[in-house]
Each structure stands twice: as structure tokens, then as C-alpha cells.
Amino acid sequence: MSTGKLFKLFKIRGGVHPDDRKQLSAGQAIEKLPMPPLLHIPLQQHIGAPAESLVRRGDEVKKGQLLARNQGAISAPVHAPTSGRIMGVGGYPAHHPSGLSVRTITLKPDGEDEWLDKLEPCDDYYQLSPEEIADRVARAGIVGMGGATFPSAVKLNLRKRYRLHTLVINGAECEPYLTCDDRLMREQAMQVVEGVKLMARALDVDHILFAIENNKPDAQASIREAAEDTDIVTVVGLPTRYPMGSEKHLVQTLVGKETPARGLTADIGVVVHNVATARAVYDAIALGRPLISRVMTVTGESIQDPKNVEVLIGTPLNNLIDYCGGFREVPERLISGGPMMGQPLPSLRVPAVKGSNGLLALSDKANKTTTEMPCIRCASCVNACPCGLVPLDMANHIKAGSLDSSVKLGLLDCIACGSCAYVCPSHIPLVQYFNYAKGELASRQRTQHKQNETKRLAEARTERMEKIKRAKREAMAKRKKEMEEKKRKKADKAAVAGAES
Amino acid sequence: MSEETSIFGPYTHAKSSISRTMGLVMLSLLPATLFGLYQFGWPAIFLFLTTIVACVLAEAFSLRVAGKPIKPFVMDGSAILTGWLLAMTLPPWAPWWIGLIGALLAIIVAKQVFGGLGQNLFNPAMVARVALLISFPLEMTLFNQPVPMFSAQAPGFLESLAITFGSSDAIDAVSSATTLGHLKTELGRGVALPEAATTTVSIWQQLWGQTSGSLGETSALLLLLGGLFLIYKKVINWHIPVSMLGTLALLAGLFHLIDPNSYVGPMTHLLSGAAILCAFFIATDLVTSPVSIRGQILFGAGCGLLIYAIRTWAGYPEGVAFAVMLMNACTPLIDHYLKPRIYGRDRKGQPLVYSNEGTDRK
Numbered sequence: 001m002s003t004g005k006l007f008k009l010f011k012i013r014g015g016v017h018p019d020d021r022k023q024l025s026a027g028q029a030i031e032k033l034p035m036p037p038l039l040h041i042p043l044q045q046h047i048g049a050p051a052e053s054l055v056r057r058g059d060e061v062k063k064g065q066l067l068a069r070n071q072g073a074i075s076a077p078v079h080a081p082t083s084g085r086i087m088g089v090g091g092y093p094a095h096h097p098s099g100l101s102v103r104t105i106t107l108k109p110d111g112e113d114e115w116l117d118k119l120e121p122c123d124d125y126y127q128l129s130p131e132e133i134a135d136r137v138a139r140a141g142i143v144g145m146g147g148a149t150f151p152s153a154v155k156l157n158l159r160k161r162y163r164l165h166t167l168v169i170n171g172a173e174c175e176p177y178l179t180c181d182d183r184l185m186r187e188q189a190m191q192v193v194e195g196v197k198l199m200a201r202a203l204d205v206d207h208i209l210f211a212i213e214n215n216k217p218d219a220q221a222s223i224r225e226a227a228e229d230t231d232i233v234t235v236v237g238l239p240t241r242y243p244m245g246s247e248k249h250l251v252q253t254l255v256g257k258e259t260p261a262r263g264l265t266a267d268i269g270v271v272v273h274n275v276a277t278a279r280a281v282y283d284a285i286a287l288g289r290p291l292i293s294r295v296m297t298v299t300g301e302s303i304q305d306p307k308n309v310e311v312l313i314g315t316p317l318n319n320l321i322d323y324c325g326g327f328r329e330v331p332e333r334l335i336s337g338g339p340m341m342g343q344p345l346p347s348l349r350v351p352a353v354k355g356s357n358g359l360l361a362l363s364d365k366a367n368k369t370t371t372e373m374p375c376i377r378c379a380s381c382v383n384a385c386p387c388g389l390v391p392l393d394m395a396n397h398i399k400a401g402s403l404d405s406s407v408k409l410g411l412l413d414c415i416a417c418g419s420c421a422y423v424c425p426s427h428i429p430l431v432q433y434f435n436y437a438k439g440e441l442a443s444r445q446r447t448q449h450k451q452n453e454t455k456r457l458a459e460a461r462t463e464r465m466e467k468i469k470r471a472k473r474e475a476m477a478k479r480k481k482e483m484e485e486k487k488r489k490k491a492d493k494a495a496v497a498g499a500e501s
Numbered sequence: 502m503s504e505e506t507s508i509f510g511p512y513t514h515a516k517s518s519i520s521r522t523m524g525l526v527m528l529s530l531l532p533a534t535l536f537g538l539y540q541f542g543w544p545a546i547f548l549f550l551t552t553i554v555a556c557v558l559a560e561a562f563s564l565r566v567a568g569k570p571i572k573p574f575v576m577d578g579s580a581i582l583t584g585w586l587l588a589m590t591l592p593p594w595a596p597w598w599i600g601l602i603g604a605l606l607a608i609i610v611a612k613q614v615f616g617g618l619g620q621n622l623f624n625p626a627m628v629a630r631v632a633l634l635i636s637f638p639l640e641m642t643l644f645n646q647p648v649p650m651f652s653a654q655a656p657g658f659l660e661s662l663a664i665t666f667g668s669s670d671a672i673d674a675v676s677s678a679t680t681l682g683h684l685k686t687e688l689g690r691g692v693a694l695p696e697a698a699t700t701t702v703s704i705w706q707q708l709w710g711q712t713s714g715s716l717g718e719t720s721a722l723l724l725l726l727g728g729l730f731l732i733y734k735k736v737i738n739w740h741i742p743v744s745m746l747g748t749l750a751l752l753a754g755l756f757h758l759i760d761p762n763s764y765v766g767p768m769t770h771l772l773s774g775a776a777i778l779c780a781f782f783i784a785t786d787l788v789t790s791p792v793s794i795r796g797q798i799l800f801g802a803g804c805g806l807l808i809y810a811i812r813t814w815a816g817y818p819e820g821v822a823f824a825v826m827l828m829n830a831c832t833p834l835i836d837h838y839l840k841p842r843i844y845g846r847d848r849k850g851q852p853l854v855y856s857n858e859g860t861d862r863k
Contacts, residue, residue, distance in 0.1 A: 013841075018513055176513060248844065261845035261852040268855060339512040362512055371573060373519050374619040379792035380517065383738070388841040390792060410843045410850075418511035425517040426619075431509045 039314035048074030099346025140284030172245035175338025195282035523578030529727030541593035543661030555604030556584030589717025728781025748805025
């Protein structure tokens with residue numbers, strides 16, 4: 001292993017230093033959550049098309065059994081987190097701020113927790129070809145576990161279209177409060193590093209940068225130790241700054257190149273995967289186990305005993321709260337993910353999904369709601385923006401209703417990291433404006449698309465009708481002509497007959 | 502759990518607020534202000550308080566007329582700061598109504614008419630100062646020598662009340678031209694600079710502030726200290742002060758080298774008048790200066806250039822207020838053209854293109 005001590009880092013612009021509050025849960029070893037009485041497994045836990053259910057009410061399933069298969073190229077299958085009976089397939093509130101219901105499989109555990117007997121563990125996984133690795137990752141239902149939930153196999157197959165040279169493992173965990181990746185690196189360094197090596201093989205790259213923020217020295221040490229006998233892994237200490245974990249900014253810090261706008265990091269030869277994803281890849285390939293659980297941080301000032309918990313996918317979140325001793329006080333807010341980019345939870349009934357990395361119960365002390373004041377053009381947001389945008393201008397244009405001009409100002413280059421709103425002395429909810437505008441633009445685009453489609457169909461219909469009419473007219477004309485011909489022939493015949501007689 | 506669950510993050514916030522920003526600016530103004538008040542005695546204190554109280558009352562009145570909530574906007578400290586800055590630029594023994602009219606001009610005309618906090622195009626304190634200077638040239642150019650409190654020449658409390666609120670002509674007894682004013686007059690009379698400069702105070706006196714001038718402009722050293730504190734606290738960027746003072750010093754140095762007899766040297770330009778106060782506290786006014794770094798550098802350089810031009814070739818001995826207002830007018834334009842480069846795009850806004858070998862798509 002080469003050391004990362006002298007690794008040259010590149011500067012990125014902007015960023016903020018929020019109070020990281022990781023000490024609440026960083027000292028807690030990962031614990032396994034006791035089996036919940038019911039599991040609600042949504043069919044859509046990833047970006048792309050939802051999975052298609054293969055089970056019906058009353059079916060008995062084993063742990064690890066395929067419950068729903070992927071549909072289309074960008075999708076991921078879903079597996080049974082434990083053995084038990086399917087109670088139904090239907091609507092259930094989603095792990096999403098809207099709380100809208102999505103198709104969900106409800107599973108009643110039988111308490112046996114019995115694995116499917118046809119798992120395919122693989123001892124000599126170094127012999128697997130890149131295609132086989134990507135295929136197994138796809139079949140295991142692995143998605144980006146840092147929160148983006150993009151199907152990992154699709155990313156592993158990027159080698160087919162891009163010339164790649166480096167795999168970056170994102171262990172920055174720059175969001176305050178969250179410690180699940182930190183614990184994973186400290187406790188399961190071997191599995192993580194093996195998973196990383198498998199991913200590098202799938203991507204066909206010979207250079208791995210394992211990036212960990214400097215506020216996690218224990219994680220850095222354990223990964224260094226686990227990667228000691230591999231010389232393709234370089235452990236790099238990152239300065240503690242938010243949003244260091246943003247994929248494109250992480251790559252810029254490490255490689256010194258910016259990802260072109262609207263492009264992928266693969267455009268500059270780099271693919272980024274998350275630490276938890278690496279462990280899931282190891283489980284899938286070495287043990288043959290699909291993605292059925294993940295580590296989550298349950299923390300916040302309102303939680304009695306903050307913990308890092310290994311949770312089965314589909315566990316209702318109130319089970320996690322109960323396991324952590326319940327609430328110390330009525331929380332001001334419940335957040336899924338970190339406090340910077342996380343999303344509010346509609347209720348605690350919603351299940352844990354593949355992309356959930358944290359459950360925060362924030363007290364009002366940590367989350368003072370202050371009245372919004374007018375912008376004083378202090379440029380704090382301009383200085384904090386890691387993307388070189390002028391958030392105050394964008395917000396003004398959106399407020400004035402001119403969404404198109406906000407796009408010209410770079411709205412679509414905004415990564416919604418929240419650094420601007422974090423520093424704003426006037427407490428203007430800038431991210432709120434930007435997300436509103438992005439949503440509004442998307443819905444306009446859909447409307448436009450629908451209109452175009454309707455127009456196209458209407459035109460096609462008119463054309464079709466015209467064609468039918470034309471065909472009818474032609475047929476009629478033809479018939480007429482034939483009739484006339486017949487008549488004439490008849491007349492001719494008659495004339496001939498008359499002449500003969 | 503609150504009902505506003507639909508609000509997007511972040512759900513944590515830096516310890517920043519408008520009142521904190523304004524408070525830090527006032528804190529950094531404090532040393533120079535206390536020195537000014539000490540040096541010019543009770544009349545200066547009366548004028549200072551009159552201006553600030555008038556500003557706060559004018560703000561509350563405007564907010565009431567506009568139907569806006571009064572408490573949060575008065576408590577944000579912006580009106581106090583405007584009054585404070587305005588008072589710093591007034592002749593210390595000016596009568597009370599100068600402070601009052603200045604406050605009304607600053608708050609009502611320059612700020613609230615434009616839409617209140619954050620909406621004004623021009624720096625309110627500078628609008629007020631320019632309007633006063635043009636309307637009341639006599640009162641606005643009558644400066645007095647420093648008479649520190651408790652010193653023998655210092656006017657007593659009652660006498661001071663008469664200076665500020667009554668019609669005392671005590672100021673005539675101690676009136677004295679500012680350094681820039683004196684040099685302008687002498688150069689105008691055709692006196693060569695080395696000769697004219699013999700009667701002005703030394704560089705050290707200017708640095709420390711023992712000279713006649715506006716209430717809070719005299720002590721370059723204490724203002725500099727406050728300014729550096731603001732940069733340290735990240736309330737302002739260093740770009741405007743450095744580019745402004747740099748441009749001013751460069752131009753002054755250049756012309757002084759060419760003709761030492763008729764062009765004042767860089768040290769005098771930097772240390773006298775309102776140059777330092779302007780560089781750190783007025784040109785850097787958040788509302789009326791550009792938001793991008795490149796914009797701020799251009800803005801500062803423009804201020805420096807205009808200050809030098811006005812001081813040297815125009816009719817007024819001091820041009821800070823005019824220079825800042827002219828550059829304020831350019832701020833929207835500067836912000837429109839000089840934006841930071843967006844991540845992943847070139848300066849023209851097009852996505853970056855890498856042409857080297859290893860990065861091409863297969």
C-alpha cells in the first residue's frame with residue numbers, strides 16, 4: 001500500500017464547516033437490530049424503473065429469496081430480508097417527504113431467519129471476470145448506498161463506454177451527525193477493502209483512491225491496515241469540509257480536474273463508489289448474499305441513546321427509535337439522512353430503504369427557526385457555493401417568477417448541497433427556492449412533452465383518417481369505374497347480340 | 502414535530518444573522534469612534550448620538566408607513582450602523598440639525614424609498630453626506646482642531662450643548678483646515694508642495710489621528726485595526742480594501758514621482774481624509790458592493806481611481822463620497838458581467854472539454 005501522507009490534494013472553491021456532532025454516535029459499535037414484527041419492502045428503492053413483484057399474498061419465502069425482479073436497464077431487484085410469509089403486495093407510505101404510497105411487499109418474519117439454500121458463495125472471487133462481477137452485483141440488487149441509490153452495476157459497466165483509470169472510494173462522510181460509514185470502515189475494514197478491490201476489477205482500473213476525511217483518524221488507520229498488502233489502494237486524508245463528499249468535488253480534490261457540466265466523473269476517467277456499497281459488493285460476491293440490510297446512524301439531540309444499527313431493509317423506522325431508547329424530548333424535526341441534504345420524514349411508519357444512511361431527531365436547539373429577512377447581498381452564499389454560482393441572484397430570479405433566467409444563471413449546475421442557506425445571515429431558504437424551481441421546470445417539461453405528444457397523436461390520427469377516406473374514395477371510384485366498365489361491356493354485348501339477331 | 506415538514510434543508514445553520522454582521526461592524530468601528538469622541542469632546546458626542554437616534558426613529562417611522570414589522574428591522578442594527586457611519590464622516594462640531602437632516606436623508610431617501618434593507622442602490626451614509634455637502638457647504642467644511650476631553654481648551658458640558666444645539670461661534674476660535682483641504686488651497690494658489698506641506702501635521706500624527714478632520718476619520722491606525730478584524734471575522738473580503746488603497750497609492754506614487762512639487766505623495770493620500778474608513782467600512786458596504794471576487798477587485802480599483810482623480814483635479818479636496826456613489830451605480834453592471842466561473846464550465850458558460858488522450862470516450 002502506498003501512503004496517502006504526501007498525496008497532493010487540489011483546492012476546491014467554497015464549502016462550509018458545520019459543527020459535525022459526530023461524537024454523539026461515533027463511539028457506538030454497530031449493533032444488530034432485533035427482528036421487527038413486520039417488514040415493508042418497497043419495490044422502488046433506487047433511481048430508475050421500479051422492480052416487478054414475483055410473489056403473492058400467502059407465499060412463504062426464504063431469507064435472500066428474490067421478491068421482485070428489475071425492469072429495464074436502470075433498475076434493481078429486491079430480495080427478502082428474512083424468511084417468512086408475504087402478507088400482501090400493495091400501497092404503503094414511501095420513505096420520502098411526500099409520504100405518498102408506493103407498491104410495497106409486506107413480509108411477516110417467521111423468526112427462523114433461514115437463508116435460501118441456493119446462494120452462490122465464491123471463494124476464489126479473484127478469478128471472476130469483470131462481466132461476472134457486474135452481473136452478480138446487478139443480481140444482488142446493490143445500489144449506491146451513500147444516498148443516491150443509483151444501480152451500482154450500471155456504474156461498474158461504465159468501463160464499456162469510458163476510458164477509466166481510477167476508482168475513488170467515498171469515505172468522506174461530510175454530513176454532520178452521520179457515523180455509519182465511519183463505523184463500517186473501523187469495524188469491517190477487511191470486507192470493505194475486498195469489496196473495493198472487486199469493484200476495481202469490474203471497472204478494470206489499477207488505481208484506487210480511498211478518501212476519508214481527517215476527522216476520522218481511526219477509520220483511516222483501519223483501512224490503511226486492511227489495505228497494507230495491496231499496492232493499488234492509496235488511503236487519502238481529506239480536509240474536513242462540507243461538501244467534500246459531493247462526488248464531483250471529491251474527484252476534483254483528488255485528481256485536480258473538474259467534471260464537465262452535465263457530464264459524469266467517468267468523462268475524466270474516474271468512478272466513485274461509497275464505502276457501504278463496497279461492503280455490499282463483498283457480501284454479494286464472496287458470500288453470495290443479496291443486499292438485504294444496511295448500517296444506519298440513529299442520532300440527534302432528541303434521541304435517548306444514539307447508535308449505529310445494522311437494519312434489515314423494510315424495517316419501520318419506529319423500531320429503530322424504540323431500540324435507541326426512544327425520544328429524550330419531542331423532536332423538532334425528523335430527518336432521513338444528514339442535516340445538510342437530508343429530507344424530512346412524513347412519519348415513523350415508513351420503512352428503512354437501501355439508501356437510508358441516517359435517522360436524525362433534531363431538537364429545536366439545533367434547529368432554531370428564525371424569520372426570513374431580506375437579502376443584504378453580503379455574498380456569503382457566493383463565497384460558500386462550491387459550484388461557483390451566485391445563489392442570491394438565482395433566488396431573486398426565481399422569486400420574480402423568471403425560472404428560465406435562473407437556468408441561465410446556472411440553476412441546473414446547483415447540487416443542492418445547502419452551503420448557501422447554511423451561511424445566509426438573513427436565513428433565506430435558498431435550497432427551497434432552487435428545488436421549487438427545478439421541480440417546476442421538470443413539470444413544465446413534462447407538460448410540454450405531453451402537449452407535443454398529444455399534438456403528434458392528433459396529427460397522426462387526422463392523417464390516418466385522411467388516408468382511410470382517401471382509400472374509400474379510391475375504392476369507390478374504382479368500383480364505379482368497374483361498374484361502368486361492366487355496363488359498357490353489357491351494352492356492347494347487347495349490341496353485338498342485337499346485331500347478331 | 503413542526504408542521505413545516507415540507508421545508509427543505511439544511512436543518513442546521515451557521516451562527517450568522519444580520520444583527521451579528523452589523524454588530525461586528527460596529528464593534529470594529531468602536532476604537533476609532535471612541536478615539537474620535539475623546540479627541541473632539543462633548544460636541545462630538547452630542548452630534549454622534551443625535552445622528553444615531555434620528556436614524557433609528559426615521560427607520561421606525563418608515564417601517565410603520567410601509568406597514569412592515571418594526572421590531573425585527575429596527576433590531577437588526579442596520580439603521581444604527583448607518584447613523585454611526587454618517588456621524589463618523591461629519592465635522593465633529595457641526596450643529597445638531599446637520600446630523601438630523603443627514604439621518605433623514607440617509608434612512609428615508611437613500612434606503613427606505615428604495616425598498617428598505619438590502620434594496621438600496623447607493624450607500625445611505627454617502628448619499629446623506631453628499632447631499633449635506635452640497636446643501637450646507639459652510640457647515641460641512643468647518644473643521645476644528647482636536648481638543649481632547651478634559652484638556653484645558655476643551656469646552657465644558659454646557660458650552661458643548663451650546664455648540665451643538667445652540668448658536669455658539671466657539672468653533673471659529675478653533676477652526677482649522679484638514680490636511681487635504683489645506684494642501685488643495687495652497688496648491689491652488691500656486692504654492693509648491695514641499696512648502697505647503699511644512700504647515701501640515703506629520704505622518705505620525707495622521708496615523709494616530711491627532712489632526713483636524715471628520716469625527717471618525719482621523720485615526721488611520723485604529724480604523725485599520727478595525728478593518729483587519731472585519732476581514733479576520735470574514736464579514737468582508739480583503740479584495741475591496743486592498744484594490745482600492747493599492748490603486749490610490751499607485752496613482753499617487755506615480756504622479757508624485759513625475760512631479761513632486763504639485764502632486765501629493767501616497768502616504769498623505771492613504772492616511773488623511775476618509776481613505777482608510779472608506780476602504781474598510783464604506784466601499785465594503787455589503788448591500789452596495791459587488792458580490793463576486795473579481796467584481797470586488799474592479800469596484801475597489803474604481804473607487805481608488807475616482808478618489809484620486811477627484812482629490813487631485815476636481816473642486817473638492819476630498820472625493821470619497823462621490824467616488825463610492827459613482828461606483829455604487831456601477832455595481833449592478835459589474836455583477837452582471839463579472840460572475841464567478843461555474844464548476845465544470847468555462848468562463849463563457851460552456852461545459853469544459855478535455856482533449857487529452859486518457860479521458861476520451863471510447
